[in-house]
Amino acid sequence: SYVLTQPPSVSVAPGKTATITCGGNNIGRKSVHWYQQKPGQAPAVVIYYNNDRPSGIPERFSGSNSGNTATLTISRVEAGDEADYYCQVWDNSSDHVIFGGGTKLTVL
């Protein structure tokens, strides 16, 4: 089955740029969604269809997707961005929704 691979953790200083990757075989051919999850809360979408932002999500959040890697970029990182981030795709060959294992973003 299709597998999405994320780094377990990413650390970044406030004001810097955080980059979270999501690897998958030819993931560039799929639509990738990104979710942010804070402790005790349900996940919430921050990027959908590779690079679209829901209303209310700051422009500091952006996404890209090409080849075998999708990327979530958070510019000018703030303390409030500290959370777990998950990528997600629809694998139409297996009719399964797939989540990545998640990346814990730590703001130093």
Added chain:
Amino acid sequence: EVHLVESGGGLVQPGGSLRLSCAASGFTFGAYSMNWVRQAPGKGPEWVSFISSGFTIYYADSVKGRFTISRDNARTSLYLQMDSLRADDTAVYYCARGGPEPPFDYWGQGTLVTVSS
């Protein structure tokens, strides 16, 4: 405003059954696809099942044959019948609107299912 409220979780013995419900409001329920997504303690989300507005259904391999998703558009409710429960089914179960290709744009607060003797 969209609201999704899960209920029905609890403690159940291995091999037992449980039925989860998700009450939806604030949108035209029958027009949207819905899902169950679970999250084991300390783990990431795991998709469980999908049901479209036209009643197309998909299941994760880990629950196929044991879980049954259904919906009642008149009651604006989503259900998950869980049979032959195992310890590794222990998780918070969320209902989420959307999928399979569109994002899960709204989630409930979740209901905890604990499978233990």
